[in-house]
Amino acid sequence: MMLLLLNLKLIFVATTIQSIMSGITTFTMIKPDAFEAGNSGLILQKIIDNGFKIKALKLTKMHQEDAEAFYAVHKDRPFFNSLVEFMISGPVIAAILEKENAVDDYRKLIGATNPADAAEGTIRKLYASSIQNNAVHGSDCDENAGIEGNFFFSHFDRH
Ligand code: CMP
Helix, strand or coil: CHHHHHHHHHHHHHHHHHHHHHCCEEEEEECHHHHHCCCHHHHHHHHHHCCCEEEEEEEECCCHHHHHHHCHHHCCCCCHHHHHHHHCCCCEEEEEEECCCHHHHHHHHHCCCCHHHCCCCCHHHHHCCCCCCCCEEECCCHHHHHHHHHHHCCHHHCC
């Protein structure tokens, strides 16, 4: 039994490493503003229509320490406290997405961080209201896609 569990764990680790190295995986979160506005379904449909496969999906609500940990890289930025408050203000939908060139293609699909700078047709242009309340998160590199996916999902949650 122990051997079987070890083997399964090794297979999972190898698969995860392979996904990260080959750049076919990214992580996204539909943020509380977009969820509250009822735009989650439209955003998920747009993601699917653009060729991304949903590998894991979760409706959840972060606690303060979760949001602080998720955005720890921004802890010295002036907007950090406000960002954390926003991210725990309501439910989010977290997802792992799969597609060739996932990170870059997804960042193109969501558009610039500030919706005022986002290209026409992008998710943020369509559904974001400010640089903070910008509807969705998308990983900025393959390494962070792995870290962020693991932050929300165990291997039991993925298919
Ligand atoms: P996201 O892509 O999730 O990564 C970090 C988040 O910080 C970003 O989207 C915005 O929600 C928020 N953010 C980035 N820059 C600013 C800013 N200048 N003012 C307020 N919030 C910001």
